[in-house]
Amino acid sequence: MNKPTEHNFATHPIVVLELPLTKTTRILHVEQVILKFGARSLDFGAFCYALRSGKPRRFGQSREVVLDSFLRQRPTQILQLTKALSSLITDGGRRMATACGYAQCLKSFLDWADANGLHDCLSGGEATRGAYLEWADYTRERYRRQAITEHTHNMRLHFIGELLEATTGLENIQRGTRKIKKRWNPIGTTEPLAAHDFAHAMALNQALFDGLCDLVLEQRPFPYKLVLPASLGWADNHLWLFPIHRWKLPPHQWGAEREKYKYPCWAYDFASGRLATPDEIAHRYSMGRVRSTRRKVAKKLIARAQAIISAANADEHYWIRRRLGMIAQFESPRLS
DSSP states (O other): OOOOOOOOOBOOOOEEEESSOOTTOOOSOGGGEEEEETTEEEESGGGGBSOBOOSOOOTTSOOOBOGGGBOTTHHHHHHHHHHHHHHHHHTTOOOHHHHHHHHHHHHHHHHHHHHTTOTTTTSOHHHHHHHHHHHHHHHHHHHHTTSSOHHHHHHHHHHHHHHHHHHHOOOOTTTTOOOOOOOSOTTOOOOOOOHHHHHHHHHHHHHHHHHHHHHHHTTOOSSEEEEOOGGGOOSSSEEEEOSSSSOOOOGGGSSHHHHTSSOOOTTEETTTTEEOOHHHHGGGOOSOSSHHHHHHHHHHHHHHHHHHHHHHHHOTTOHHHHHHHHHHHHHSOOOO
């Protein structure tokens, strides 16, 4: 069995140029150029070599190539592509990120072409047109395998077609290719909710809106009892709200689920709408083995919680009221 040919990859000399090019820029050795697109860069000089490594290049170094695979016709072609990318920014008004997108598509095209022996893909005429059409077929096959989206498929065909026309003089190079029509609803229509589910959702949203509006606009004190629809199926159809980041805690999160939280806020009794007592929560704290130490920690946290509640009730613009006001607006039912 024949072993695959081993190539001796090596880095090549580099010169970093920023796009767009200035009018006085003269590129003497295209095979050394790394183009910068803002914070990103791409080794354009490597395209002058037929054999290029697929390994990511290190920062400040070139892409590895086989130096003996230098393509004599490529420097002139890559120079034209470099100028075309610069022109996209200066004359076409494209953003730097867009020009970088063109360059990334060009990299994909040239990597594919050279890997398939199409080294004259930038020479113009039928060689370029044929390579482009094969590239279009390859890109469509990738779309069929769901390797790329329809947006990426269409973008690649458009970007490469535009660059090839700009640098080779070809016209209508995309003739014979087909773009993918965007499917706005690829999985079909959405089934409407059952009547009782719809009624439950509407009642829940209305209760949230009404209750939170009363809390905010009428300056109701914390802890605040938010009445909710009976369709929730809870033993008590309400939630107690506290002026903290975890402002609510539904019944299914009171037990073992609450113990998983990084900040379970044991000082707040969400079931009864009050602050816990030291005896109720002292066992939650493992700072000390002595019960009196744990109780002291619990008392301190309860006192801190009471101070937070007092501050929230004294300030009509307290941050949690503003936040709950925005939640009320967001959760309100929209019928239009």
